[in-house]
Structure formats: structure tokens, C-alpha cells
Amino acid sequence: MPSAELQIPFTNMSSLPFNPLTSFTIFLNLPFELRCMIWEASCVSRIVEVDYDEEEGFLPRAANPVALAVCKESRNLILDKYPLVFGSIYHPARTRFNFAIDTLFIDNDMEDNVPHLFSTFREKEILGLRFMALGNSFNEPRYDSEETTTTQLLKMVTKLPSLRLLLVVYDIADMADQSFSCEVQHTMEFHDKVPKQLEHPAVHIDALPEVTDDKENDFKRWAVPDCRPVYGWRRCPDGHVFTDIDMEYGPSDEDEDDYGEGLMWGLGYGHRLSTMFDDEYLDLEGIDPGYNPYFAYEDPSTSDNEDLDHDEDLDHDEDLDYEDGEDAAEDGEDDAISIVSVD
Incomplete structure (x- = not known):
């Protein structure tokens, strides 16, 4: 006679409704020793x-530990541990x-x-x-x-x-x-x-x-x-950590220490270093897209503009000012930085 096989029905647990417990009403029915272990485990x-x-x-x-305030049983059990x-x-x-x-x-x-x-x-x-x-x-x-x-x-x-x-x-x-x-x-x-x-x-x-x-x-x-x-x-419960930067996009463009994107002072935190010398960051009149701002100094002896007089150099530098420098000038504080050194 062939042996009978035990058939265990398969239940898809993910299809069952999830109703988290909000109370455990049979706790007092547990053995006293087990309840004591639970109260002691709550002491972290x-x-x-x-x-x-x-x-x-x-x-x-x-x-204070929660068990000190739950009930008389829990308090009496751990009170001696917390003088x-x-x-x-x-x-x-x-x-x-x-x-x-x-x-x-x-x-x-x-x-x-x-x-x-x-x-x-x-x-x-x-x-x-x-x-x-x-x-x-x-x-x-x-x-x-x-x-x-x-x-x-x-x-x-x-x-x-x-x-x-x-x-x-x-x-x-x-x-x-x-x-x-x-x-x-x-x-x-x-x-x-x-x-x-x-x-x-x-x-x-x-x-x-x-x-x-x-x-x-x-x-x-x-x-x-x-x-x-x-x-x-000292972790803040609201989850927000820093004040003066945007954790997703980097600091504001209005930051006083931000001298402009693409300058030798560095990019905003939201940009990759690989984009530092892209055309969009050097899209200024008179600036070669291949120009490297880390080598901003031009030797007057080799410069094509060495015959320009001093006033013309200043006018040229003003055209190269970044927008944030112009805004600062309107407020009486000229923070603009020239790309090309003036002899």
C-alpha cells in the first residue's frame, strides 16, 4: 500500500491583510518568569x-526606563537596578x-x-x-x-x-x-x-x-x-541637519563666498568637477572655451593686447565681471574677480 503523502497547502503571505497589533492583552497570562525576562530586556x-x-x-x-512607569510589577522588578x-x-x-x-x-x-x-x-x-x-x-x-x-x-x-x-x-x-x-x-x-x-x-x-x-x-x-x-x-528629531546649505542642490548662488562658477576659486557644490571647464561655464565674451582659469596670468610680453592702454584694459575687465560681482557693485561692495590679470 503506497504511503500517503502529506499535502501542505501553500499560502501567499503577501496576500494576507496586515493588521499591526496595538495591544497585547494576554501578557498577564504569560508565566511570571517570562514576564520578568521581558521587563529586563526592556532596560537598554x-x-x-x-x-x-x-x-x-x-x-x-x-x-527614565519605560519599565519604571508601565505597571507596579515592572517597576518593582527593575527598581533596584536603577538607584x-x-x-x-x-x-x-x-x-x-x-x-x-x-x-x-x-x-x-x-x-x-x-x-x-x-x-x-x-x-x-x-x-x-x-x-x-x-x-x-x-x-x-x-x-x-x-x-x-x-x-x-x-x-x-x-x-x-x-x-x-x-x-x-x-x-x-x-x-x-x-x-x-x-x-x-x-x-x-x-x-x-x-x-x-x-x-x-x-x-x-x-x-x-x-x-x-x-x-x-x-x-x-x-x-x-x-x-x-x-x-x-545631538540628533534633531525633525531630520533637517544643516542651515546654510541645501543638502540636495548645494549652497545658494547668493552665498557671499561664491565668487562665480568656473573661477579658480571653485564650483558650487552641486556641480561635478568634470564640468568645471565646459563651455557653459566659460561662455564669456573674449574668452576662449579652451581657456583654463587655473592659468589666468598672461605674460605681457606674449599677450596680443599688450598695446592696449590702461583704460582699455579696465574696460575689458569690466566686461568680464560675473553677474554676482555686478550685483555686489550695486550694493557698494565690488566682489567681482577678473579672469585676466591687468598689467
Whole structure:
């Protein structure tokens, strides 16, 4: 008797309606142990930046874990993992911090309050802190004869036995040659490389300093197993990054530093370098389309126009002014640039 074959009907999943869940009403029916695992998994690492307020003391700029506010069960489960820290006799502790996964971030503008912050450290902070990040100004060159915040931090770090990672944060807003559009101080993100959202031919962002094996290297002087530089980015939620350039088409033609397309000063960011010497960029009266503006100087001894007097040379130069130079002249500022040098 031939064996019966199991026929499995094929279902095209793409044809099924997609109705995303907006609630999970059977969560309480799950085993308690599984619910505990879910609540603990919701605790992700955070960058906890602290600010100082004279009335409130040290306050975190990071949001508390969601599980602390969902329900009594979730709060009771993880509350011990997030003790209140950085309090003093003048101000109660207001910062929830998980020493196992959170990173304490002290930015450059906190320099005046660094001694005060570390004076709040008690046994749990001293023994528990594992990850810390400092603004790049705290990694300034060392001068043995001068007492600075950096020298104080170098000593303080040696008193933190659990500290495993120290990041030196270089704010991308200070490393880029374009201005960021958002002036709101959003929470900081750390990146080992420039985020792809900021990669654009019109934008130059300085490279991070190198970490070498040299004992004099700025990153080697910290008594921490791992010390390295990272980019810091205060990402704006609206998605727009830069103010003074158009990320799709390049800068405006009215930019004061744009001396005209095709000049030796360079093209607008929206143009390919291969079009720099195309006819359309050299379509000026008296200019050979094969003329290379990088060799703009003409030797008077070989010039066909060497017999022209000075006034005629000036008239000829005025005819070569670009439109943006003429506009500036109307405003009283002559920014026009002559293609041919005047003897």
C-alpha cells in the first residue's frame, strides 16, 4: 500500500491583510518568569548626561526606563537596578542610573561643576561606575605645573576601581564646517564614525584624533583599560541637519563666498568637477572655451593686447565681471574677480 503523502497547502503571505497589533492583552497570562525576562530586556543602555541646577542639584537629561512607569510589577522588578545617585546634603539624588549598562556623560559646559559632581560620589558611585564619557575639552594637553580640571579628573579616575571604558566625545557640530540647523540641546549620541546622515560632499567633518601606543598620547594617560575618542551628535528629531546649505542642490548662488562658477576659486557644490571647464561655464565674451582659469596670468610680453592702454584694459575687465560681482557693485561692495590679470 503506497504511503500517503502529506499535502501542505501553500499560502501567499503577501496576500494576507496586515493588521499591526496595538495591544497585547494576554501578557498577564504569560508565566511570571517570562514576564520578568521581558521587563529586563526592556532596560537598554543609556547615555546619562547630567546638568547642574542651583535649585534642584544634578539632573539627568536622559529619560527614565519605560519599565519604571508601565505597571507596579515592572517597576518593582527593575527598581533596584536603577538607584538614585548624585545627591548631596543640599540636594536630594534625582538621577536613576544603572551601573551595569548606563554611561555617565559629562560635557564641556559642566567644567565648573565637575568637582561638585564628584564630591557627591558615595560608595555605590565609586565602586559601581563602569562607563564614563567626557567632553573633549577635558582631554586637553597636560602641563605638570598647572592644576586644571583635567588634572583633577586624571586623579579621580584612579579612584574608580570598576571603571572599564572612558570615551572622549568630540561634538560633530564643532568638527563640521557647516552650521547645524537645530540649536536645541537634544540628547547626545555616540558614534565611532561619521553617521551616514551627515555624509555629504558639501560638508567636511574633521577626523577623530588617533590613539597610538605612545605613552605621551593624550588617551594613554587615563588609568582606564579602554580610552578612545568618539563623535557626539545631538540628533534633531525633525531630520533637517544643516542651515546654510541645501543638502540636495548645494549652497545658494547668493552665498557671499561664491565668487562665480568656473573661477579658480571653485564650483558650487552641486556641480561635478568634470564640468568645471565646459563651455557653459566659460561662455564669456573674449574668452576662449579652451581657456583654463587655473592659468589666468598672461605674460605681457606674449599677450596680443599688450598695446592696449590702461583704460582699455579696465574696460575689458569690466566686461568680464560675473553677474554676482555686478550685483555686489550695486550694493557698494565690488566682489567681482577678473579672469585676466591687468598689467
